[in-house]
Amino acid sequence: MKVVVVGGGVAGMTTAYRLMQGGHDVKLFESSPFLGGLVRTFEVGGSRLEAYYHHIFSSDTTIIDLINELGLGDDLKWIESKVGWFDNDKIYPFTTPKDLALFGPLPPLDRIRVGLMGLKLRNKEDWAEFERITCKEWIEKNVSKKVFEKMWGPLLEGKYGDAYDQVAMAWLWSKVHLRFQSRRGVSQKEFLGYLKGSFYVYIDEMERRLRAGGVEINLGAAVQEITAENNRATGVVLADGSRVEADAVVAALPSLLFKKLAPMLSPEYVAKLEHVKWQGAVCMVVTMKKSLSPIYWMNIADRAMPFLALVEHTNFMGPENYDGNHILYISNYLQQDHEYFGMDEEQLWAIFEPALKRINPAFSSDWVNDKWVFKAPFAQPIIGLEYSKYRPDHRTPVDGLYLETMTQIYPEDRGQNYSIRMGDEVARMVVEDHARRAATT
């Protein structure tokens, strides 16, 4: 069977890999000059580093299995994470139950309520009821208004902007439920997974195996249109106008980009694609001579600050891995028309620098060695109420045309693990459908 895969992020790469293993003839088209999609990396201090901070949880079993399958299990390190919370110009440690007990921004009774909320969500397996209520409503009703106002409200607003009060509780349930699995022992410290040398190591190994297995990888090759005849996928048209024939086409890219490539989709399916809006991400990476704080992941609860989180990567993988550089990610999720998307490093730095001094008054621009900005218009789907009804199927209404996109990950939040799981699932569907067609013709 001839298969075209459109999109060389981890989902598309996984599908191509599984189909290659099954002996199929696979061509992969990726519009950018590299594979990996949002897991793209660049060089810092002689090592590869993700453009957008990445780690995995111990519940991410599909990616762990894949890393082992690729022979890279020894490079997967489980490292204690240090989470912090910035509020009222103060950093509060926020990893263990003990940190919560001492968490200043909330009154003692609300700290207990937050602890009980965590336990409740950890122990609850049936999440159906969380589809029908927003995070805001559920927290205000079941925890307290103060907890929403001080904790979850600012984080939801930072991540989802105006849509902060529309996000379904199913999203928060899955986050808390799965994240608890990464905690260990009596102290309940959290351990997160990271590949030594960056996640590039597994992307690179998959690319090597794809090429060795005969997959044709086309980089800098944007697909302009997916073609079909009699409601059956026939291939793709590239930006230069050339056509590529196929028995099946797998689109592994953001849902709203897919819609533009496939004008033959039914109005019902298009309505499902349009149902979910996306947030973009603007992420600055700064290398420094000194460390800003001892925290790896710092939530910024003060919405007057110009960023949502600070991720000091070298408080996780030490600076010795990056020629002594301390690495800080300055993270924002934003609507795609936000002014930050039009700004360069220096314009953004003029906004971020004074705020970094609030984190550490000793901080100065002299500490900075280098800075980069990465922008992703499709970074985070916004999942609202009753999403089971709206989630688009991987099998589209066009025979032989499949979609794998982050809006299909549910109830879990998007992450490499789930894109890889989707990549596996779709490869199985493509093969099953091909066998069924062959049996009936």
Ligand SMILES: Cc1cc2nc3c(=O)[nH]c(=O)nc-3n(C[C@H](O)[C@H](O)[C@H](O)COP(=O)(O)OP(=O)(O)OC[C@H]3O[C@@H](n4cnc5c(N)ncnc54)[C@H](O)[C@@H]3O)c2cc1C
């Ligand atoms: C800021 C940030 C932090 C994150 N942190 C984590 C984390 O800590 N842990 C974790 O596991 N995950 C994390 N993620 C999520 C993770 O990166 C994604 O879930 C995963 O990479 C999505 O992979 P994908 O293949 O589904 O999509 P994408 O990576 O979006 O891949 C889609 C690909 O399609 C290509 N494409 C688009 N249009 C065309 C076209 N017309 N023709 C050809 N190619 C096209 C794109 O260039 C892209 O390469 C994070 C994401 C962001 C943005």
